[in-house]
Amino acid sequence: MFKTILIANRGEIACRVAATARKLGMKTIAVYSDADANAKHVTSCDVAVRIGEASVQQSYLKGETILEVAQRFGAQAIHPGYGFLSENETFAQACTHAGVTFIGPPASAIAAMGSKSAAKNLMAQAGVPLVPGYHGENQEPGFLQQQADAIGYPVLIKASAGGGGKGMRVVESPEDFSAALLSCQREAKASFGDERVLIERYLQKPRHIEIQVFADTQGNCIYLFERDCSIQRRHQKVIEEAPAPNMDPEMRLAMGEAAVAAAQAVGYVGAGTVEFIVEPDGRFYFMEMNTRLQVEHPVTEMITGIDLVEWQLLIAAGERLPLTQEQLPMSGHSIEARLYAENAENGFLPSVGRLSHLQLPEHVEFTNGNIRVDGGVRCGDEISPYYDPMIAKLIVWGATREQARFRMQQALAETQITGVHTNVNFLSRLIADDSFAQADLDTGFIERRRDTLFPFGQTRSDHVCAAAVLAVLSEESFSAASQPSRSRASVDPWAIQDGWRLSGVYRRQFIWLDGDTRTQVFYICDTGKERLEFEGCLRDLSWTAQRMPSGACQLTYVLNGVRRTATVQKQGERIDVFVEGTHTVLCLQDPLRQALQGESHLTGGLTAPMPGKIIAVHVKAGQKVKQGDALLVMEAMKMEHAVIAPSEGVVKEVFFSVGEQVSEGVALIGLE
Template sequence: MFTTLLIANRGEIACRVAASAHRLGLRTVAVYSDADAGSRHVATCDSAVHIGGSEPRASYLRGEAILEAARQTGAQAIHPGYGFLSENEGFAQACADAGIVFVGPPAGAIAAMGSKSAAKTLMDKAGVPLVPGYHGDNQDPGFLQSQADAMGYPVLIKASAGGGGKGMRIVESGPAFAEALASCKREAASSFGDDKVLIERYLQKPRHIEIQVFADTHGNCVYLFERDCSVQRRHQKVIEEAPAPGMTPERRRAMGEAAVAAARAVGYVGAGTVEFIVEPDGRFYFMEMNTRLQVEHPVTEMITGHDLVEWQLRVAAGEALPLAQEQLAITGHAIEARIYAENPDKGFLPSIGTLTTLNFPPHAAFQNGDIRVDGGVRAGDTITPFYDPMIAKLIVRGADRDQARARMVQALGEIQAVGVQTNIAFLRRLMLDPAFAAADLDTGLIERQHDSLFPPAAPAPDSTLALAVAALLARQGLAQSAVRQNTVHVDPWAQADGWRINGRYRQVFGLLEQDELRELHISRAGERWTYTRNGQALPFEWKTETLAARQYRVHVRLGNADASATVVLQQENVHVFAHGGVQELQVHDAVAHAQDDTSGHQGGLTAPMPGKIIAISVRAGDKVKSGDALLVMEAMKMEHTIHAPADGTVEELFFAVGDQVGDGAELIAIAS
């Protein structure tokens, strides 16, 4: 076994690899970009080396800089994590040439499976069933469209060198093909440095099931069963679970043996995943092989009881696999939810900002627990536009699927995140959705269940508003409604308890909820407090406990009803965490907003986040219709198309292709 491991990645996976390496007694080295100088993975490792700027191409994609960091620190092995250089055969070969162990398959295996089209050709020769499509080298747009036309719509365009949903588009009709192809190629070139694509028939209501394989240098190869990754948004996985619901032992064996055959066909070594698309009748087709560890590997660890990263390190050191196929077994059921900084209500648009508060379930454990959190950020860290917006992965285990799902619902309700938009509430609704609960799974589940997963926002009840007000009073110094009984004389003017010489105190709070103003009157007469809204007055009592800066545990009694919550105050924003969800409110200062321009700015389109302009499809003077594509931004490794909100004429373009723009920057002026 080597003694020093360099981790050529960032975030959650870098922390995950460091934890397993430390358990094996290895010294770990982190690499970091300008944006990650104070990140968690840097603090987790024993030492760290700066390798460049914030953009991935200036840091984490610089293979030579990473190799130089390994030489400087005496690292004998490099773990690539997932993403970045993990499936780059050139980097794997460069490690071998430098005498440094690459914790992954040999360069030849990466090359064989790295191209989706070449891999499908290889699988076809091996007799593995394939989805009908074109996987050849001819990339002429007209030729590709002719192949799609002959195949019949809908079709799926996929980046040949891609993964993670990037460089992938569903095309419903011929007229939409050219624009989708151009967008795919741009995204593929940006993410993978290769714009080659393949075309496949798009299957209706398919499931996405993948098999975890592991091979060593001694000729052994096993499969550690399957994971169901069908629940996706924007072709990216949201929920993963193991084992796959409804999987029969016969089909599991057939898919597992096919995956092992695929791995053996390329001389595979280490951890890999063979992905299949499965039709409702059980027929399965090879999609691709990911020649690396997958984001969702923890659910496999939970049901098998084995640390896959430790297996990776041992195999890379030349050891044989610790177990044979007949020694592997499934125990229980595990579910993983990916927690992202994004807004599900706005098309899962990534959210950028500083996580001022981030609290996970207190009983979560990395090992030997039923609830586990794998995370790469902490409270105080910033979600930047340079990398994937994942905050953490929440993994739970149960004796069966129903118990695992119930534990996931509970655990999601215990997470508190403030500072960016998150998908936590959406994930909880997904766990409770009847289709998901019944394991009626396919890759279109989120779209199919849209109405139940994206319900209209319900107005906050008075109990929630009262909890918010109690926290605001606590911030003012009124930690409780009960009058303090002091035996020592205290100057009443020095106490923040609402005391007035005439016995009466009154304060008005304005709370904005979804742009609706809720006006609340809090008053004290003698020792009695009253909460009044819309003319209805109720007796009001509260008690607060300070948990941390701007965080309170609040208990209120409003009339005869009790309520409790954790409330986080962030400047004018109030976050009430109760009943497994969060209600976001904003303090409205009537004086401060008296001079606001209520007319608004008409006719402008603004950037939804910081990013780069990569394509513009209109010019000044062009007439546009509502829904027309105007320009394309790239942020967080994904493309985001800006559409015309209404019919009009383009008056002015404020940026050009290649420009970086800030959040909220005006992009285009349109006259109606």
């Protein structure tokens, strides 16, 4: 067994590997970029070494530097986690040449599966079923369009290298093919350094089911059942569960054996995932093999009770698989939800910022506990534009799928995050959705259930607005209490914020904005008796507040005899309210300040929906555009976003050029 390993990754997977290595008595070395100098994974390891600047090209992708660190500090092995160098055959080969064990498959297996086109040709020879399509080397645009026309629309353009939904486009008609191909190639080049693509028939209402495989150096290979990963946005997984709903034993056996055949065809060693696309009638086709551990591996751990990271370390050290296929246990049902810093209501655009308040459910690690949390951030950490915006993973287990679904609802209700946009409310609606509850799943689920998952124009309940009012009052109370004690003679009576009035009645107006929804509430204090007025209706009020370490406030309040607890955080005019399992963001409108500012806050142009880099500009000053035209393209976290003209007009000015970094909300283009 290894004495010391280096973890060539960051975030929750680096923390997870460090914990497992520590359990086995190993010392660990972390590497970090300038952006991660104070990250959780840095403090989780015995030694931490800076390897470069914030960008991945200058840090986590510097294979030579990472290998040098491993040799300098005596690491016998390197665990690449997932992403970054985990599927880099050159790095795996360099480790072997340097006498350092790469905790993953041989470089030859990575190479065989690294090209989706080559992998599919290999799978065809191994008898694994494939989706009809073109997987060849001819990348001439006209030829690729001919192949797409022959396959029939809709087709899927997919980057030949890499994964994670990067470099993928669904094309509905021949007229859209050229633009989609160019965008797909550009994104693939930026993400994987390889712009080659393949073309496949786009299946209607398919499920995405993957098989976890494990192989040792003695030639043994097994499958640890399946995971359903059909719930996706932008071809990236949002919810995963194991076992797959409605999976009969015969289909599980057929897919498992196909996955093992795929792994054995390339001489695989270690943990890997063979991904299939499955049609409603049960026909399944090989999509790709991820030659690494997957983000969603915890659901397999929850139903088997097996620590897959521990198995990785054992197999890499030359040991045999601990269990045979017949000995593998499977119990209950597990669901995983990925918590992302993103705005689900605005096209799932990534969000950056500091985690000013972070509260996650209690969990038990590495067991079939009810609720488990895998996270790599702490309160106060920064979600930067340099890396994937995942905050943490919630994983639950239940004796049945319905019990697991209920526990996921519970876990999401206990999750509180401020400082960035998150998908927590969206996940709560998704888990509660009737179609999800009935396991009516497919890769187009989110779009198909859009009206339910993205309800428009919701009215805010009185208790949410009440908690927001109390957020302001408690903040003022805490602020007053923190002031140094002074004699009554020296106190400015106009600065006292206790609500006292000569008439005995204190009446204060609050106007809350939630998007386009405006709610007016009056707080009334009459000789010590507190009430709130909603549209002329008075409600009795009593409350207490307690400051939390994060700076948020824990409220207990009774509104018309109904007692509730809430967590609130006030940052300027923004109020985050967590109550009854929902997170609501309200803005306190100040009519006087708005009148003084007038129209000065308007930018007069199309603004950046997220922080990122300008990678393409399609227009210039004086150019006429029509509604729907793509004006420029931004990139953030390796995801492209096109800024579209909202109406017909003339470009007045383009404020940025290709290569420039922009902040969220800045004006990009002026239109007349």
